[in-house]
Amino acid sequence: MDENNLAVRRELLKSARQVVVKAGTRLLTSQEAIAELVSGIDVLRRAGKRVLLVTSGAVGMGMRALELKRRPKELAQVQALAAIGQSRLMAIYDAECRRRGFKTAQLLLTAADLRNRERYLNVMNCVNAIWDAGVLPIVNENDSVSVSELKFGDNDTLAGMLASITDSRLTVILTTEQGLRERNEDGTLGKRISVVKELSESVRAMAGGTDNSEFSIGGMSSKLHAAEIVTAAGEYLWIADGREKGALEKVLAGEDIGTVFLPRARRIPGRKRWISFFSRVSGSLLVDEGAAKAVREQGRSLLPSGVKFVSGAFKRGDTVEISGPDGVPFARGLVNFDAADCLQICGRGSAQVHTILGPNVDEEVIHRDNLTLNIP
Structure with missing residues (x-):
């Protein structure tokens, strides 16, 4: 040694x-x-x-x-x-x-x-x-x-x-x-x-x-x-x-x-360690390439416009996995909406989100402070 x-x-x-x-x-x-x-x-x-x-x-x-x-x-x-x-x-x-x-x-x-x-x-x-x-x-x-x-x-x-x-x-x-x-x-x-x-x-x-x-x-x-x-x-x-x-x-x-x-x-x-290793995954979100890049490479929050598919019966505050277009999970986080609301707003811009759910809802599906990348 x-x-x-x-x-x-x-x-x-x-x-x-x-x-x-x-x-x-x-x-x-x-x-x-x-x-x-x-x-x-x-x-x-x-x-x-x-x-x-x-x-x-x-x-x-x-x-x-x-x-x-x-x-x-x-x-x-x-x-x-x-x-x-x-x-x-x-x-x-x-x-x-x-x-x-x-x-x-x-x-x-x-x-x-x-x-x-x-x-x-x-x-x-x-x-x-x-x-x-x-x-x-x-x-x-x-x-x-x-x-x-x-x-x-x-x-x-x-x-x-x-x-x-x-x-x-x-x-x-x-x-x-x-x-x-x-x-x-x-x-x-x-x-x-x-x-x-x-x-x-x-x-x-x-x-x-x-x-x-x-x-x-x-x-x-x-x-x-x-x-x-x-x-x-x-x-x-x-x-x-x-x-x-x-x-x-x-x-x-x-x-x-x-x-x-x-x-x-x-x-x-x-x-973020708690999110990565301790919390239980209750659902998943499939996002487009632009959203995947923003989250993975730029440390951005996940916005409704980048979400393409919603899976699971999760509630607000639950942990969900995030997958790119290839279907491979690359991150997880605490979601700001339940599954039903996510289905309504996926692929929508901020103005449309407020029209659908009201003016006082979060702008992010998952805020970057509540989001962590998977450890390679």
Whole structure:
């Protein structure tokens, strides 16, 4: 590893006041493994870091409690295992943290908690209040009530979202891999990538597919999605092998383990990050070439005259996707009209819009302040 990359890691740790740590199910195989994780968190806290832990493992803990070897396929059974396992998981965390002199707080979230802007802000305020109290927030997806349309998909994504919400300088994802690795021509894994400066297509190709097991759901592709969210916020993500003894201590020391993803040069503001990664798309607008160019290249608002087709049953304030003449989505934003009104005014000039809907309506279908381009 060259000196520049080593310097990046060490400077990062100096500047990181708030750190999100995510631990995967495969690392949480016993009370001893959890104790090792908590020991590393304790080191970060003693170094003055405000730590938030995103933990998996509730379903796996429930399976162990009932001595099951296979993960059930029925949703209700998985939800029951999560309920059985979550209390046991938290009991172990709480005991290990108390042994080291600090307390824990449990937050169980669903995707709906972050898709709603008001609830999103409430989560942010709650985490900050827990930190102010000197307590460790421990977050997991609420698998007992989550259904497919309300799920994050995996806790890597949840960790990335929480890092974005809390403006955490560093997110550490502890996994059972050495980090991101090159792929050889025969498909086997090659050498570890120490630093990723840009999430290019070649980097994404290294991720492969998901890596599901009886106890866990996820894989390197989900970690790259988390990196996309974190780096868009102007922050760093570090994938490290949690099986290594003292993994978090090595991260704190800036050692050459795992893979560090550097932030994007241009940070996306918080509100636009919420639109990009958190809000749920409720419809779509197809625009002409002139409108696509104005939005994409000139940073303009989307006007009714450029809209050619409206799809979906969205309401005012919902998030919609914007596609060019080729039908490929290139942006999304918060719409100023419901779908019925959009249908009435698409392709119309401002004067016609006011004639149809009245003099006090917005001139833009989506204002540029509520519009964000898709990340390539």
